[in-house]
Amino acid sequence: MSDRGFPIEEFRTRVLKAQTLMAKAGLAALLVTTEPDLRYFSGYLTRFWESPTRPWFLIVPASGEPIAVIPSIGAALMARTWIKDIRSWRAPDLVDDGVSLLAETLREVAGTSGVIGLPMGHESHLRMPLADYARLTAKLAPSVIGDDAGILRSLRMVKSDAEINKIRAACGIADRAFARVSEIAASGEPLDRVFRRFQMLCLDEGADWVPYLAGASEQGGYSDVISPATETPLAEGDVLMLDTGLVRDGYFCDFDRNFAIGATTEANNAAHARLIEAVDSAMQIARPGATAADLFHAMDRIVTGGAGGSDAGRLGHGLGMQLTEWPSLIPADQTELQEGMVLTLEPGIETGPGRMLVHEENIVIRASGAEFLSTPAGPHMPVLRGAR
Amino acid sequence: MSDRGFPIEEFRTRVLKAQTLMAKAGLAALLVTTEPDLRYFSGYLTRFWESPTRPWFLIVPASGEPIAVIPSIGAALMARTWIKDIRSWRAPDLVDDGVSLLAETLREVAGTSGVIGLPMGHESHLRMPLADYARLTAKLAPSVIGDDAGILRSLRMVKSDAEINKIRAACGIADRAFARVSEIAASGEPLDRVFRRFQMLCLDEGADWVPYLAGASEQGGYSDVISPATETPLAEGDVLMLDTGLVRDGYFCDFDRNFAIGATTEANNAAHARLIEAVDSAMQIARPGATAADLFHAMDRIVTGGAGGSDAGRLGHGLGMQLTEWPSLIPADQTELQEGMVLTLEPGIETGPGRMLVHEENIVIRASGAEFLSTPAGPHMPVLRGAR
Numbered sequence: 001m002s003d004r005g006f007p008i009e010e011f012r013t014r015v016l017k018a019q020t021l022m023a024k025a026g027l028a029a030l031l032v033t034t035e036p037d038l039r040y041f042s043g044y045l046t047r048f049w050e051s052p053t054r055p056w057f058l059i060v061p062a063s064g065e066p067i068a069v070i071p072s073i074g075a076a077l078m079a080r081t082w083i084k085d086i087r088s089w090r091a092p093d094l095v096d097d098g099v100s101l102l103a104e105t106l107r108e109v110a111g112t113s114g115v116i117g118l119p120m121g122h123e124s125h126l127r128m129p130l131a132d133y134a135r136l137t138a139k140l141a142p143s144v145i146g147d148d149a150g151i152l153r154s155l156r157m158v159k160s161d162a163e164i165n166k167i168r169a170a171c172g173i174a175d176r177a178f179a180r181v182s183e184i185a186a187s188g189e190p191l192d193r194v195f196r197r198f199q200m201l202c203l204d205e206g207a208d209w210v211p212y213l214a215g216a217s218e219q220g221g222y223s224d225v226i227s228p229a230t231e232t233p234l235a236e237g238d239v240l241m242l243d244t245g246l247v248r249d250g251y252f253c254d255f256d257r258n259f260a261i262g263a264t265t266e267a268n269n270a271a272h273a274r275l276i277e278a279v280d281s282a283m284q285i286a287r288p289g290a291t292a293a294d295l296f297h298a299m300d301r302i303v304t305g306g307a308g309g310s311d312a313g314r315l316g317h318g319l320g321m322q323l324t325e326w327p328s329l330i331p332a333d334q335t336e337l338q339e340g341m342v343l344t345l346e347p348g349i350e351t352g353p354g355r356m357l358v359h360e361e362n363i364v365i366r367a368s369g370a371e372f373l374s375t376p377a378g379p380h381m382p383v384l385r386g387a388r
Numbered sequence: 389m390s391d392r393g394f395p396i397e398e399f400r401t402r403v404l405k406a407q408t409l410m411a412k413a414g415l416a417a418l419l420v421t422t423e424p425d426l427r428y429f430s431g432y433l434t435r436f437w438e439s440p441t442r443p444w445f446l447i448v449p450a451s452g453e454p455i456a457v458i459p460s461i462g463a464a465l466m467a468r469t470w471i472k473d474i475r476s477w478r479a480p481d482l483v484d485d486g487v488s489l490l491a492e493t494l495r496e497v498a499g500t501s502g503v504i505g506l507p508m509g510h511e512s513h514l515r516m517p518l519a520d521y522a523r524l525t526a527k528l529a530p531s532v533i534g535d536d537a538g539i540l541r542s543l544r545m546v547k548s549d550a551e552i553n554k555i556r557a558a559c560g561i562a563d564r565a566f567a568r569v570s571e572i573a574a575s576g577e578p579l580d581r582v583f584r585r586f587q588m589l590c591l592d593e594g595a596d597w598v599p600y601l602a603g604a605s606e607q608g609g610y611s612d613v614i615s616p617a618t619e620t621p622l623a624e625g626d627v628l629m630l631d632t633g634l635v636r637d638g639y640f641c642d643f644d645r646n647f648a649i650g651a652t653t654e655a656n657n658a659a660h661a662r663l664i665e666a667v668d669s670a671m672q673i674a675r676p677g678a679t680a681a682d683l684f685h686a687m688d689r690i691v692t693g694g695a696g697g698s699d700a701g702r703l704g705h706g707l708g709m710q711l712t713e714w715p716s717l718i719p720a721d722q723t724e725l726q727e728g729m730v731l732t733l734e735p736g737i738e739t740g741p742g743r744m745l746v747h748e749e750n751i752v753i754r755a756s757g758a759e760f761l762s763t764p765a766g767p768h769m770p771v772l773r774g775a776r
Binding site (some may be wrong): 002004045046047048050051052053054071072073074075076077088090091092093094095097118120121122123124125126127128129130131147192195196197199200203204206207208209210211212213214223224225226227228229231245309311312313314317322323324328330332333354 | 433597
C-alpha cells in the first residue's frame with residue numbers, strides 16, 4: 001500500500017487546531033498564500049509553484065472546512081484532495097487575477113467586521129503581487145487583514161507522527177546516498193560533476209526531487225556553505241562537504257556529510273570530532289522545556305568556547321515541509337522545545353582564516369529526549385581513497 | 389574554458405539600462421528582493437534561496453553600482469561577484485532582521501525625497517515578511533516605496549545573446565534526456581520511478597539541477613499537466629507526457645514531450661499532429677511587432693477553432709531565469725514581441741471529456757522571425773515499445 005499523503009483526519013486535526021487558536025486570537029478567517037501553508041491544510045502537492053505567475057489562496061474559516069481560491073489550471077488536482085469548496089478563475093488575468101473572487105470569498109466567510117489573519121512574521125512572505133494585495137485590502141474594507149498571531153508558525157513547528165515518518169523517510173534516502181559517495185567522488189573529479197551525480201544517487205535511492213544541494217571541496221575546510229558547484233577538480237587532501245535537502249512525499253531532510261579526499265590531516269580530524277561532540281552535547285539536553293537558545297549554547301561552548309556563534313548566524317533550525325523552518329538555534333530564540341519538533345543540529349567550527357567545517361544532523365524531540373532521524377556520523381571523517 | 393557566468397559588461401549594461409528607465413520614471417533607487425531579480429543585477433547564484441528564513445536585498449541607485457544588503461552567511465559568495473559594496477548583518481535577527489540596515493542604505497542612496505521603486509506588478513512578489521516591510525516603510529518616511537514602473541519586467545523580458553545561449557544549453561540537455569526516455573519508460577514501470585529516472589537522465593546530460601518535472605500517463609490524454617507522479621504503472625496505450633524545467637548555469641528550459649506506450653491510436657496521433665501544426669502556425673508569425681495575443685490566436689485557431697482557449701489559461705509564456713516569465717500568450721496580453729524575447733509555445737487540445745494533450749517548444753524572437761531553441765518534435769508521437 002502506498003505511504004503517500006495523509007488520511008483526511010490529519011487535515012481535519014490541523015484545521016481544528018487552527019480554529020481553536022483563531023478563536024483565542026479573535027480572527028474570523030486565516031488566509032494563506034504560500035506553498036507549504038496551503039499544502040499544510042489541503043494536502044495539495046505540486047511542483048507547479050516553481051512558476052511564479054499565478055497566485056494561489058486558501059482560506060480557513062472560523063468553523064467548517066477550508067476554501068481554495070485558485071487558478072483553474074489547478075482545479076482538477078485540488079479536487080483530488082479533501083478540499084470540497086474550490087473556486088477558480090482563469091489565470092493569468094491581467095485585469096483581475098483572482099482578487100475579486102478572493103475578496104468576495106473572504107467577505108462571505110469573515111463578514112464585514114472580522115479580522116482576517118495572514119502570516120506576516122519572521123520567515124514568512126506574501127506570495128502575491130503587492131499591487132494586488134493593495135487592491136484586495138481596499139475591496140475588503142472595513143474588514144482588515146492583520147497578522148495571523150503566529151498561528152501557522154506554532155502549528156507547523158510541531159510535527160505529527162505521520163509527518164515525522166515522512167521526514168525520517170527523506171533522511172533515510174540521504175543516508176543511503178551519502179553511503180555511496182565513494183562511487184562518485186575521488187581526486188580529479190570536477191566538483192560540479194560530483195554534485196550532478198550525487199543528486200542522481202539521491203533520486204536512485206528514492207528522492208522525489210532534490211531541491212537543495214550545496215557544498216565545497218577545499219584544503220583544510222571551506223570558505224562558505226551555500227555555494228553551488230565550481231568546475232574545480234577534487235584534490236588530494238581536500239575536505240569535500242555535501243549538504244542536501246531532498247524531498248520525499250513533500251517533506252525534507254537537511255543534513256551534510258564531510259569526506260576527506262585521499263588523505264586527511266590531524267587538524268581536520270580533530271575539527272570533525274569536535275563537531276560530533278557538539279552535536280552530542282546538544283542531544284543530551286534536547287527535550288521538552290529546553291529552549292532553542294539552550295541548544296545553541298550547548299554547541300557553541302564546544303565549537304567556539306562560548307564566543308556566541310559565527311557569521312552563519314545559527315547552529316540549526318526547524319525542518320519539515322521546507323528546508324528550513326522555525327525556530328532558529330540562536331541565543332535570542334527562547335522558543336521552548338516541544339514533543340514533535342523536528343530540528344537540525346548544525347554546528348560549524350573555524351579551521352583557519354576564512355575556513356570552516358560544518359556538520360549537520362536531523363533530530364526529533366520526544367517526551368523523554370531527542371532521537372536522531374539521520375543516522376548520526378561518527379567522529380572519524382571518512383576518507384575516500386578513489387578506489388572506484 | 390568555462391562557459392559559466394557572464395562577463396562584468398553584461399551586468400554593467402543591465403544596470404545602465406535600468407538607470408535610464410529609472411530616470412524616465414523618476415525613481416531614486418530600485419529595491420529588489422527575489423532570487424532572479426537580485427541575480428539579474430549581481431550574478432549571485434546559489435540554491436540557498438530554498439531556505440525562506442532570511443531576506444536578501446539589492447539596491448540599484450540612480451547612478452553608480454548596486455549595493456547588496458544581505459545576511460552575513462552570504463557575504464563570502466557575494467564577494468565573488470562583481471558587487472563591491474556588500475553590507476551584511478548576522479541573520480536571523482528576531483528583533484531587526486536587516487530592516488534598519490536596509491533603511492539606512494536606502495536613505496543614503498535615495499535621500500529623503502526620492503521614490504524607491506519595487507516590483508509590485510503581475511508575476512512579482514515581495515520576498516520579506518510583511519511586518520518587516522511595514523517597519524521599513526515607517527523608517528523611510530517621508531520617502532516612499534512605489535511601483536518599479538515595470539522596469540524589471542521590461543528588462544528581463546528581453547534576453548541578451550549570452551542569456552539566450554544559456555537557455556539554448558538548457559534546452560539541449562532536455563533534448564538529449566528526452567531522446568533517452570526509451571531507456572526508462574515502458575508498460576509496467578511505475579510513473580514515479582519514471583519521474584525519478586528522467587531527472588537522473590537530465591542530470592546525466594548536464595543539468596545542474598531539475599527544479600520542475602510534471603506529467604502524467606493515461607489513456608487518450610491526461611486530466612491535468614501540473615501533477616506530481618503517482619505510483620500507477622504505465623499501461624499499453626497510455627500517452628506518457630513529461631514536462632521539465634531544468635537549469636543550467638541559472639537558466640531554464642521548459643518544454644514537454646509526449647510518448648505512446650506500446651501502441652498508439654489514430655485519435656492520439658491526430659491530436660498530436662494538430663499540436664505541432666499549432667506550433668508551426670505561431671512560428672510563422674512570431675517576429676518583432678507581432679503581439680503575445682497574436683501568437684495565442686494563431687495557435688487557438690488550430691486547437692479549438694478559435695474558441696478562446698481553455699482552463700490552462702494560456703498557450704505559452706516567457707522563459708529565462710524562471711520557469712515562467714512575462715509575457716503570457718493570452719488574448720488580453722498585447723505585449724509586442726521584441727528581438728531577444730524567449731518564449732514557450734504550449735498549445736493544448738481536448739481529446740475527450742476532461743482529457744487533453746499538451747505540447748511545448750521553446751523559441752527565441754529574432755529580427756526576421758523566430759528560431760527554435762528546443763529541437764522541435766515532428767507530428768508523429770514516438771511509440772515506446774518496451775525493448776529495454
